[in-house]
Amino acid sequence: MKPVKLAILGLGTVGGGAVRLLQDNAAEIARRTGHEIQITHVGSRRARPDLSLEGIKLSDDLLDIAKQDDVDIVVEVIGGTTLAHDVVMTAIQHGKHVVTANKALLAEYGNEIFQAAEAAGVYVAFEAAVAGGIPIIKVLREGLSANRIEWLAGIINGTGNFILTEMREKGRAFEDVLAEAQALGYAEADPTFDVEGIDAAHKLTLLASLAFGIPLQFEKVYTEGITKLTAEDVTYAEELGYRIKHLGIAKRTDAGIELRVHPTLIPENRLIANVNGVKNAVLVQSNAVGSTLYYGSGAGAGPTASAIVADVVDLVRNFGNEGTGRVPHLAFQPDALHNTPILNADQMTTAYYLRLTAQDHPGVLADVTGILSRAGINIDAILQKSIQAKGNVPVIILTQPVLEATMNTAIRDIEALSAIEAPVVRIRLENLDG
Amino acid sequence: MKPVKLAILGLGTVGGGAVRLLQDNAAEIARRTGHEIQITHVGSRRARPDLSLEGIKLSDDLLDIAKQDDVDIVVEVIGGTTLAHDVVMTAIQHGKHVVTANKALLAEYGNEIFQAAEAAGVYVAFEAAVAGGIPIIKVLREGLSANRIEWLAGIINGTGNFILTEMREKGRAFEDVLAEAQALGYAEADPTFDVEGIDAAHKLTLLASLAFGIPLQFEKVYTEGITKLTAEDVTYAEELGYRIKHLGIAKRTDAGIELRVHPTLIPENRLIANVNGVKNAVLVQSNAVGSTLYYGSGAGAGPTASAIVADVVDLVRNFGNEGTGRVPHLAFQPDALHNTPILNADQMTTAYYLRLTAQDHPGVLADVTGILSRAGINIDAILQKSIQAKGNVPVIILTQPVLEATMNTAIRDIEALSAIEAPVVRIRLENLDG
Numbered sequence: 001m002k003p004v005k006l007a008i009l010g011l012g013t014v015g016g017g018a019v020r021l022l023q024d025n026a027a028e029i030a031r032r033t034g035h036e037i038q039i040t041h042v043g044s045r046r047a048r049p050d051l052s053l054e055g056i057k058l059s060d061d062l063l064d065i066a067k068q069d070d071v072d073i074v075v076e077v078i079g080g081t082t083l084a085h086d087v088v089m090t091a092i093q094h095g096k097h098v099v100t101a102n103k104a105l106l107a108e109y110g111n112e113i114f115q116a117a118e119a120a121g122v123y124v125a126f127e128a129a130v131a132g133g134i135p136i137i138k139v140l141r142e143g144l145s146a147n148r149i150e151w152l153a154g155i156i157n158g159t160g161n162f163i164l165t166e167m168r169e170k171g172r173a174f175e176d177v178l179a180e181a182q183a184l185g186y187a188e189a190d191p192t193f194d195v196e197g198i199d200a201a202h203k204l205t206l207l208a209s210l211a212f213g214i215p216l217q218f219e220k221v222y223t224e225g226i227t228k229l230t231a232e233d234v235t236y237a238e239e240l241g242y243r244i245k246h247l248g249i250a251k252r253t254d255a256g257i258e259l260r261v262h263p264t265l266i267p268e269n270r271l272i273a274n275v276n277g278v279k280n281a282v283l284v285q286s287n288a289v290g291s292t293l294y295y296g297s298g299a300g301a302g303p304t305a306s307a308i309v310a311d312v313v314d315l316v317r318n319f320g321n322e323g324t325g326r327v328p329h330l331a332f333q334p335d336a337l338h339n340t341p342i343l344n345a346d347q348m349t350t351a352y353y354l355r356l357t358a359q360d361h362p363g364v365l366a367d368v369t370g371i372l373s374r375a376g377i378n379i380d381a382i383l384q385k386s387i388q389a390k391g392n393v394p395v396i397i398l399t400q401p402v403l404e405a406t407m408n409t410a411i412r413d414i415e416a417l418s419a420i421e422a423p424v425v426r427i428r429l430e431n432l433d434g
Numbered sequence: 435m436k437p438v439k440l441a442i443l444g445l446g447t448v449g450g451g452a453v454r455l456l457q458d459n460a461a462e463i464a465r466r467t468g469h470e471i472q473i474t475h476v477g478s479r480r481a482r483p484d485l486s487l488e489g490i491k492l493s494d495d496l497l498d499i500a501k502q503d504d505v506d507i508v509v510e511v512i513g514g515t516t517l518a519h520d521v522v523m524t525a526i527q528h529g530k531h532v533v534t535a536n537k538a539l540l541a542e543y544g545n546e547i548f549q550a551a552e553a554a555g556v557y558v559a560f561e562a563a564v565a566g567g568i569p570i571i572k573v574l575r576e577g578l579s580a581n582r583i584e585w586l587a588g589i590i591n592g593t594g595n596f597i598l599t600e601m602r603e604k605g606r607a608f609e610d611v612l613a614e615a616q617a618l619g620y621a622e623a624d625p626t627f628d629v630e631g632i633d634a635a636h637k638l639t640l641l642a643s644l645a646f647g648i649p650l651q652f653e654k655v656y657t658e659g660i661t662k663l664t665a666e667d668v669t670y671a672e673e674l675g676y677r678i679k680h681l682g683i684a685k686r687t688d689a690g691i692e693l694r695v696h697p698t699l700i701p702e703n704r705l706i707a708n709v710n711g712v713k714n715a716v717l718v719q720s721n722a723v724g725s726t727l728y729y730g731s732g733a734g735a736g737p738t739a740s741a742i743v744a745d746v747v748d749l750v751r752n753f754g755n756e757g758t759g760r761v762p763h764l765a766f767q768p769d770a771l772h773n774t775p776i777l778n779a780d781q782m783t784t785a786y787y788l789r790l791t792a793q794d795h796p797g798v799l800a801d802v803t804g805i806l807s808r809a810g811i812n813i814d815a816i817l818q819k820s821i822q823a824k825g826n827v828p829v830i831i832l833t834q835p836v837l838e839a840t841m842n843t844a845i846r847d848i849e850a851l852s853a854i855e856a857p858v859v860r861i862r863l864e865n866l867d868g
Contacts, residue, residue: 021580021722028582031647031770032762127577133723135577142576143561143569146455146743148462213465271708271729288455288740289567289730295705296726306722309580317760326751326760328466336465 003036004316007071007096009062009087010078011044011051014101014128017301018075018308019051029309033316040070043078066091073315075308076100085109088124092116099311101128101304107202107218110209114329123318124329125311130203131156131280133303134296135310140210140284141331147286149211151251153264153432156203158278158298159187159194160226160246164263165276168234168243174227186278196225197246197261204248207282208259211250212340213332217259220342224262233355233425236396237265240381242353243273244427256341258348265353265398265429271295272432283432291434346405351380351429356395356414357422360387364419365395371417375410377402392421398429437470438750441505441530443496443521444512445478445485448535448562451735452509452742453485463743467750474504477512500525507749509742510534519543522558526550533745535562535738541636541652544643548763557752558763559745564637565590565714567737568730569744574644574718575765581720583645585685587698587866590637592712592732593621593628594660594680598697599710602668602677608661620712630659631680631695638682641716642693645684646774647766651693654776658696667789667859670830671699674815676787677707678861690775692782699787699832699863705729706866717866725868780839785814785863790829790848791856794821798853799829805851809844811836826855832863 006022008015022029022037030036043062047053059065066074066087074091076098078084084105091098092113100106106113106126117124127137131154140149155161159181166177178195181187193199201221209216226246237244242265251258266273271293275281280298285291297303318326328334358364365384372379378400385394399407411424440456442449456463456471464470477496481487493499500508500521508525510532512518518539525532526547534540540547540560551558561571565588574583589595593615600611612629615621627633635655643650660680671678676699685692700707705727709715714732719725731737752760762768792798799818806813812834819828833841845858 025580025582025722028647029580031766032579034762034767034770134726135573138572138577139569142748143572143744144740145466145747146459146463146740148459213462271705274705274708286740288459288736288743290737292568292728292730294726294728297724302722303724306578306580306720309722310577313579314576314760326748328468332465333468336468 003038004319005038005040005070005072006075006312007041007043007065007068008039008075008077009043009065010076011042011048012077013301014304014308015042015044015077016048016051017305018077021302021305021309023052029313033313035316037312037316041065041068062087063090066096067094071096073097073099073312075312076102077308081105081108088113089116092120092122092124095120095122097122097315098124099308099315100124100126101308103129103199103202103206107205107216110206110216117329118334123315125314126206127311128304128307130206131282132296132298132300133306134280134282134294134298135307136207136282136294137210139294140207141327144284144286144289147288150285150287151249152207152211152282152284153247153249153272153430154204154207154282155245155272155275155280156248156282156298157194157200157246158280159191160200161275161280162186162278163195163226164244164246167229167231168238171231171235173231174229195227197223200246200248200261204250204259204261207248208250208257210331212252212257213330213337214257214340215337217342220259222260222262222345222348226263229263233427236355236383237353240383240396240398241268242266242429243268245273247430249430253343253349255347256343258343260348263427265427266432270432285434346408348404349401350404351401351431352399352407353427353429354397354399355425356397356420357392358395359419359421360391360393361419364417367417367419368395368414371410371413372399375406377406377410437472438753439472439474439504439506440509440746441475441477441499441502442473442509442511443477443499444510445476445482446511447735448738448742449476449478449511450482450485451739452511455736455739455743457486463747467747469750471746471750475499475502496521497524500530501528505530507531507533507746509746510536511742515539515542522547523550526554526556526558529554529556531556531749532558533742533749534558534560535742537563537633537636537640541639541650544640544650551763552768557749559748560640561745562738562741564640565716566730566732566734567740568714568716568728568732569741570641570716570728571644573728574641575761578718578720578723581722584719584721585683586641586645586716586718587681587683587706587864588638588641588716589679589706589709589714590682590716590732591628591634591680592714593625594634595709595714596620596712597629597660598678598680601663601665602672605665605669607665608663629661631657634680634682634695638684638693638695641682642684642691644765646686646691647764647771648691648774649771651776654693656694656696656779656782660697663697667861670789670817671787674817674830674832675702676700676863677702679707681864683864687777687783689781690777692777694782697861699861700866704866719868780842782838783835784838785835785865786833786841787861787863788831788833789859790831790854791826792829793853793855794825794827795853798851801851801853802829802848805844805847806833809840811840811844
């Protein structure tokens with residue numbers, strides 16, 4: 001059979017990893033596909049001497065490569081949302097299939113990109129955009145296709161999970177671990193996307209569309225980072241039997257869909273609570289199969305290339321068939337996407353961990369519990385710690401699920417008490433039971 | 435578009451579950467496929483009053499249903515390997531696609547069945563045959579298609595895992611928990627397939643073919659059940675930081691492929707060591723993505739139906755395309771399967787947990803460690819317990835990996851020592867590190 005011709009645009013960690021994987025596993029991949037996969041072009045300002053690029057055309061004109069006749073599939077691994085956007089749209093307009101690892105691009109411009117792809121009869125595959133080598137896109141789009149998906153919760157940023165794991169295991173402060181993560185290459189020099197939850201929000205946007213059949217709506221994701229987490233709260237959570245993880249959560253409710261990224265207490269006996277270091281995991285609750293969990297490496301050259309090349313194999317296996325591929329881009333048929341409302345933060349419902357800094361005198365606890373009780377907020381546990389510096393007492397309260405708007409009012413009332421010395425620390429809590 | 439016509443043969447737990455799921459999630463499934471899926475026939479001796487079967491033809495002549503014109507896909511959920519075999523072959527010969535949950539049938543007759551399917555240009559899908567609702571077939575066949583898979587290890591029998599979990603958590607004896615599992619409906623009246631590892635060996639046969647691209651070779655799986663495990667060994671394992679799980683393991687080595695089902699000590703901090711109760715999980719080690727793990731419900735009406743209907747959706751999404759489906763039955767192209775040798779037990783390499791029942795006098799330990807040392811077997815840990823009844827001392831030894839033939843000889847020599855009072859208990863140990 002004719003070899004399938006690939007252009008790899010971007011020769012950084014991921015692009016280089018894809019080149020290497022296609023070469024190293026060429027025999028195994030050909031056994032699976034029945035086709036030879038040939039890299040005809042790489043797009044990069046310079047070659048990489050550590051890669052074998054013999055016989056492959058090298059150019060820094062990425063838009064030009066995306067138009068070439070000897071290209072069936074364009075692999076976009078340059079990142080960003082400007083040149084990447086133009087390259088992907090050009091490839092689509094020239095009838096090329098696209099494989100991309102670019103979550104920011106798809107979360108922000110995916111509706112436009114997938115529409116163009118449908119119109120052009122090509123496919124834009126993006127397994128590598130979420131949770132690296134874990135085939136979670138395929139699982140949601142195909143493996144769980146018989147299910148109505150109720151919710152999903154994922155550790156989908158490895159840098160954040162590494163930081164939280166170190167904070168818990170070694171009692172270290174956030175800034176301290178972040179500096180180490182940067183030194184190790186886990187975190188970027190500008191770590192904003194990772195630690196402020198933006199990267200996770202991009203990925204959650206994609207997962208939520210696939211799970212529920214809704215358009216991509218990155219701008220509606222409630223996003224809270226891990227920069228304000230203290231070692232103190234990590235320790236108190238642990239005393240109460242919980243771990244704090246930075247989760248992306250997408251959940252159906254009667255009122256609409258919750259899309260949120262935030263630090264979350266989860267019971268320590270949940271499998272996902274024990275996913276540590278830079279690993280990723282996604283827990284999916286569906287109406288037929290119940291809970292399933294998918295775990296693995298969410299980043300790095302090998303895992304990301306694994307997902308990119310799996311997408312290439314999927315495309316190759318579909319060659320000779322009609323249309324834009326068996327599986328709709330966003331899991332549901334384009335005309336079957338629903339405009340289910342996405343809830344704003346006030347409308348979301350979760351349980352809470354509250355930490356109060358209270359003066360050590362009688363009556364404070366009665367005042368606080370009175371406020372919660374009048375707001376209809378049920379308390380699951382209270383932990384009062386011994387007196388700290390300045391004579392204050394930390395009081396930790398775990399609540400049952402409550403509407404965020406209700407909790408906001410209650411917290412304002414608690415903070416107005418004269419015996420409360422500092423803003424209330426709040427962290428959301430999810431039981432994640434099936 | 436034309437509705438897709440389904441015959442469901444077998445109306446037991448799984449067949450009934452599939453009917454119900456197709457009806458309950460009809461809207462969600464149609465949104466994903468763009469087709470209506472219509473059940474035209476059910477094959478069963480009697481209707482089930484708890485199901486809505488209006489407009490569906492009911493017959494107990496399963497072979498006849500498999501030939502009908504108003505059937506595109508035959509779902510075989512009758513089980514067994516006699517009538518099921520004939521039904522599947524008849525369906526194939528009449529140009530119907532087949533979806534089956536029948537691991538015994540495929541493990542024993544799969545080579546013949548897939549060959550017939552290739553010849554007839556139809557597809558035999560079997561996601562439900564392994565690990566219930568966990569889409570592990572799709573993961574191996576498609577999600578990890580870029581990888582050379584090195585090994586996999588799975589908890590793929592829920593009944594066995596339930597029994598081991600109860601033994602560990604409550605210190606109960608095997609027979610005691612088995613009786614409860616039977617009362618709860620987790621175990622059959624004749625539990626042989628579950629507790630002797632035959633069911634797991636069927637599933638491992640399928641997983642190994644998909645992972646390595648080898649023909650199905652059920653008869654070559656080394657299979658050991660959990661019936662001889664004692665609460666004592668479960669406890670000692672735990673003292674040493676291990677859990678005992680009944681694993682199906684498929685592993686490439688330079689000499690060939692190991693296929694084995696047996697109780698296995700694994701480090702307690704591995705995620706898979708914390709998969710409890712009737713849940714299933716499969717850990718896959720591949721050369722690009724590294725370790726990934728897939729977890730969920732391995733049995734029951736909902737999870738099994740989830741996998742069956744996912745296969746139906748896959749087939750429907752492929753309709754209008756040529757040939758027998760995008761993805762080869764056994765993950766690799768039929769002409770690319772390798773006849774890599776399957777090793778026999780003597781040729782396999784694992785670490786070991788050994789429990790010796792020794793007389794309490796000096797010199798015994800020196801004799802035992804001398805035998806191991808002369809055989810080139812390295813010791814990782816020794817645990818000597820206090821004196822038991824009859825004045826004997828249990829001695830637990832953890833070894834490093836060693837060829838099984840070597841260990842057999844060493845154990846024979848140890849048992850020949852006059853101070854060793856009972857046969858050596860041996861349980862294999864795997865570190866499962868990536």
